[in-house]
Amino acid sequence: MNDNEELISEEFVPKVYKVLAEAMLAALENGQMLVEESKYSSQFIIDKMPEIKTKSELIVFLDELSSRWSAYADAVNVLKNEMIDTQKLQDVEEKLDEMSNQ
Secondary structure (H helix, E strand, O other): OOHHHOEOOOOHHHHHHHHHHHHHHHHHHOOOOOHHHHHHHHHHHHHHHHHOOEHHHHHHHHHHHHHHOHHHHHHHHHHHHHHHHHHHHHHHHHHHHHHHOO
């Protein structure tokens, strides 16, 4: 299984919702998004997120979200970077475990 086929951790899912909700609220406050757009984007998130199980599915979803509603672009970058950082940390932990078991 490659890195993007890995399942998303249960702890990460609420963070995705939180970051996206904060991005939407900020976009509404600063005029980047209209209320009508926020309704459509919220429904898109609510409809799609429960189906997402792997990192690759999440990346596809985030890319589609930010291409439809540019107000989410920064939030999408934050989430993608966190996924990369989390993977790097897991890789280091695995290497340390291997070294300690030798």
